[in-house]
Amino acid sequence: MKNGKKIRNELKRSRQELEKKIVKRTADLFKANKSLKTSEKKYSTLVEKSNDGIVIIQDGLLKFVNPAVTKFTGFSKDEAINKSFINFVSPKYKGLVIERYKKRLLGEKVPNKYEIEIISKNGKNVSVEVNASIITHEGKWADMAILRETTERKETEKILEEERKKMEAIYNTASEGLALYDAEGRVIDFNPSLRKLFGLKKEIKNVKRKEIAGNREQYFKYLLERFDDSLKTQKEVYSGKTVSNVLMKIHSNPPKYLEGTYVPIINDKKVQGMLASFRDVTTLKNQAEEIAQQLIEVEKQRNRWEAVFENVEEGVFVIDGDNMLSRMNGSCELMTGFEEREVVGKPYYQIFGCHDTQGNKFPEFHPIDKVYKTNSAIPYDEHLHRNQEGNEIWVGVSYTPILSDNGVIEQVVGVIRDITAIKQTEKAKSEFVSVASHELRTPLTVIHGYLSLLLNGDLGDMRSDISRINYINALNKIYGETKRLTKLVEELLNISRIEERRLKLYTRKSILAIAIDEVISEFKPLAESKGLHLEFIYDKKLDGTYVLIDRDKFKQVLVNLLDNAIKYTEKGNVTIKSIAKNGEILTQVSDTGTGIPTGLKNKVFEKFQQVGVSYLKENKGTGLGLYIVKAIVELHKGRIWCDSQINIGTTFTFTLPIVA
Amino acid sequence: MENKIKVLLIEDEKEVLELYNLKLTLDEYDVITAENGSEGLEKSFKENPDLIFLDIKMPGMDGFEVLKKLRSDERTKHIPVIILSNFDEQDMIEKGLTLGANEYLIKSQFSPEDISTKVKDFLEK
Numbered sequence: 206m207k208n209g210k211k212i213r214n215e216l217k218r219s220r221q222e223l224e225k226k227i228v229k230r231t232a233d234l235f236k237a238n239k240s241l242k243t244s245e246k247k248y249s250t251l252v253e254k255s256n257d258g259i260v261i262i263q264d265g266l267l268k269f270v271n272p273a274v275t276k277f278t279g280f281s282k283d284e285a286i287n288k289s290f291i292n293f294v295s296p297k298y299k300g301l302v303i304e305r306y307k308k309r310l311l312g313e314k315v316p317n318k319y320e321i322e323i324i325s326k327n328g329k330n331v332s333v334e335v336n337a338s339i340i341t342h343e344g345k346w347a348d349m350a351i352l353r354e355t356t357e358r359k360e361t362e363k364i365l366e367e368e369r370k371k372m373e374a375i376y377n378t379a380s381e382g383l384a385l386y387d388a389e390g391r392v393i394d395f396n397p398s399l400r401k402l403f404g405l406k407k408e409i410k411n412v413k414r415k416e417i418a419g420n421r422e423q424y425f426k427y428l429l430e431r432f433d434d435s436l437k438t439q440k441e442v443y444s445g446k447t448v449s450n451v452l453m454k455i456h457s458n459p460p461k462y463l464e465g466t467y468v469p470i471i472n473d474k475k476v477q478g479m480l481a482s483f484r485d486v487t488t489l490k491n492q493a494e495e496i497a498q499q500l501i502e503v504e505k506q507r508n509r510w511e512a513v514f515e516n517v518e519e520g521v522f523v524i525d526g527d528n529m530l531s532r533m534n535g536s537c538e539l540m541t542g543f544e545e546r547e548v549v550g551k552p553y554y555q556i557f558g559c560h561d562t563q564g565n566k567f568p569e570f571h572p573i574d575k576v577y578k579t580n581s582a583i584p585y586d587e588h589l590h591r592n593q594e595g596n597e598i599w600v601g602v603s604y605t606p607i608l609s610d611n612g613v614i615e616q617v618v619g620v621i622r623d624i625t626a627i628k629q630t631e632k633a634k635s636e637f638v639s640v641a642s643h644e645l646r647t648p649l650t651v652i653h654g655y656l657s658l659l660l661n662g663d664l665g666d667m668r669s670d671i672s673r674i675n676y677i678n679a680l681n682k683i684y685g686e687t688k689r690l691t692k693l694v695e696e697l698l699n700i701s702r703i704e705e706r707r708l709k710l711y712t713r714k715s716i717l718a719i720a721i722d723e724v725i726s727e728f729k730p731l732a733e734s735k736g737l738h739l740e741f742i743y744d745k746k747l748d749g750t751y752v753l754i755d756r757d758k759f760k761q762v763l764v765n766l767l768d769n770a771i772k773y774t775e776k777g778n779v780t781i782k783s784i785a786k787n788g789e790i791l792t793q794v795s796d797t798g799t800g801i802p803t804g805l806k807n808k809v810f811e812k813f814q815q816v817g818v819s820y821l822k823e824n825k826g827t828g829l830g831l832y833i834v835k836a837i838v839e840l841h842k843g844r845i846w847c848d849s850q851i852n853i854g855t856t857f858t859f860t861l862p863i864v865a
Numbered sequence: 866m867e868n869k870i871k872v873l874l875i876e877d878e879k880e881v882l883e884l885y886n887l888k889l890t891l892d893e894y895d896v897i898t899a900e901n902g903s904e905g906l907e908k909s910f911k912e913n914p915d916l917i918f919l920d921i922k923m924p925g926m927d928g929f930e931v932l933k934k935l936r937s938d939e940r941t942k943h944i945p946v947i948i949l950s951n952f953d954e955q956d957m958i959e960k961g962l963t964l965g966a967n968e969y970l971i972k973s974q975f976s977p978e979d980i981s982t983k984v985k986d987f988l989e990k
Contacts, residue, residue, distance in 0.1 A: 643922065643950075654881075658887070
């Protein structure tokens with residue numbers, strides 16, 4: 206019994222243990238199943254989400270494709286499954302793929318990573334990188350391939366290759382000479398142009414730049430002259446700086462100029478080498494030199510013109526197209542009274558205020574307007590301008606436009622000459638002619654008039670007393686006017702002689718007092734008839750002194766002065782006084798007459814100047830007397846002047862040198 | 866005597882004045898003389914002459930000024946004025962005529978006879 210119980214207990218324990226085991230196993234299995242499920246899910250998610258295409262091929266047919274495949278081929282899952290995979294491979298790669306597929310299935314060793322092209326739904330080739338491996342699929346051997354699309358990478362590679370080729374072409378054909386140096390300054394490479402530009406005659410590849418610089422004659426056909434410190438340049442570049450505009454000269458025939466640029470090649474913040482490029486700047490340099498030469502010439506020319514511009518007697522100014530003055534020379538400054546800096550940038554008509562002879566002023570009239578209107582020059586014209594002081598000046602002008610290529614006036618150059626003096630002389634001449642003819646006509650009128658009366662018998666037949674008186678009166682008038690005419694003609698002839706410097710003196714050593722006394726005695730009756738006291742005061746010191754005079758002409762001086770003194774004096778005295786002073790005899794002719802206004806004192810010696818505003822209002826007389834007097838006194842080496850006070854009297858003083 | 870034609874001579878040249886005076890008096894005109902501009906103007910207003918002979922160059926008031934005043938005064942603006950001058954410049958002649966002179970004669974080119982005839986011609990018009 207004891208054993209039975211033992212066995213029963215044993216069995217019971219075994220069963221319990223078995224149950225425990227079963228429970229545990231079941232739990233384990235369940236657990237395993239669950240974990241398997243999780244893992245499957247994990248892998249399937251991976252497959253579904255993968256960017257790489259995943260295909261499973263069994264018996265030559267596609268058994269599985271993931272969405273990524275659909276994405277880069279365009280075929281749907283249904284269009285792909287159970288189709289022969291080889292149909293999707295581009296013809297170019299079919300052979301290769303079939304061969305490798307077969308070998309792999311036979312267990313032969315083939316590369317499991319390679320590139321092929323597959324055909325997408327729209328017929329394009331898509332490059333893919335294939336990573337194939339053998340798996341079991343549904344209990345059978347199958348080929349699983351992971352496809353990674355490489356089209357983009359291929360294209361990038363293609364572009365890079367093209368770029369490289371392009372760069373190479375540029376490098377080889379560029380006219381610039383290019384040289385590449387390593388970190389030690391050794392030439393790694395250079396292009397054909399460099400050889401040509403420098404005229405290389407020895408290989409420089411792998412030669413240090415320093416070595417070439419030290420033995421240039423060995424490397425270069427022609428002498429190379431550099432205008433920089435070659436090694437210093439190198440040092441700078443290797444310190445990371447770009448050095449450009451390095452000029453060098455190749456002494457070939459003709460010489461060549463090169464310009465170099467040195468660029469450091471920096472990688473990882475370290476200078477790994479240097480790229481040097483050289484271009485032929487001979488033409489540029491020659492052009493620059495030519496231009497520089499031309500500029501020097503232009504400058505010289507400009508200086509010459511500037512000298513002419515500043516020193517010509519004519520006033521020269523330049524007006525810009527917008528009517529503004531841009532230049533004015535010194536003569537122009539003198540004429541206008543403006544300084545150049547004051548007028549530059551101002552409208553010309555403000556500075557050259559101008560009017561025509563009718564008094565028209567800008568804007569109705571300005572001679573420069575005509576240039577602008579007609580686009581042509583004014584060769585010569587005369588105008589009245591007003592200077593800064595407000596004085597009118599006569600100018601002879603010529604205006605020349607400077608036209609642009611399309612005929613627009615860019616500048617006007619004005620050349621002006623002050624002809625005021627000439628104009629005044631002209632005016633004086635024409636006035637002289639006018640006044641002289643008037644003066645000549647007056648006695649002629651009277652002579653002609655009386656003669657016609659006599660001839661017409663207007664004055665009777667001399668039988669009556671009245672007739673006789675009229676006759677004699679007429680003859681007296683004719684005689685008087687003839688004398689007047691003669692005197693006038695003489696004066697005019699004298700004027701003409703004076704002006705042509707033909708008035709000659711016939712001098713004799715004379716005692717002045719005798720000459721003066723002679724004239725005074727002639728004037729006594731005239732003075733007495735006006736009730737004037739005529740007196741001659743003679744300095745005793747003058748006894749024994751002589752003067753050198755032309756008696757006739759000296760008489761003319763005194764006659765004129767006394768004539769005037771008596772004419773302009775109504776009462777009082779006319780005095781002549783001679784005194785000795787500083788080796789000269791001063792003779793004064795003084796009156797107590799109307800006097801001469803201050804402003805006219807010096808003008809009395811000018812032609813046709815009498816005391817009056819205008820000749821029209823003048824007193825009788827030709828106005829030539831004092832002009833002639835002055836000329837005669839000066840011919841005698843003397844001087845004459847005039848002192849006068851209104852309503853008190855006038856004194857004319859003249860001098861004559863005393864002779865031994 | 867009462868119906869004589871009255872002629873005013875304004876002339877500063879004494880000899881010239883005397884000459885014309887003589888001829889016109891002989892020709893039985895009533896001649897009034899003035900030796901300067903202001904006297905001439907005064908006599909023009911006072912005597913109301915039928916014709917005035919006017920010189921240009923005169924002291925004080927010249928002939929042009931006299932003419933201006935004659936032409937701007939109601940009493941004298943209708944009186945014929947003949948300028949008698951020895952200036953023959955065109956601008957003087959033009960000025961005289963512009964200011965209202967009826968004629969401008971150059972003295973030396975006309976005899977006293979011509980002057981007398983001028984008076985007759987003028988007043989018969």
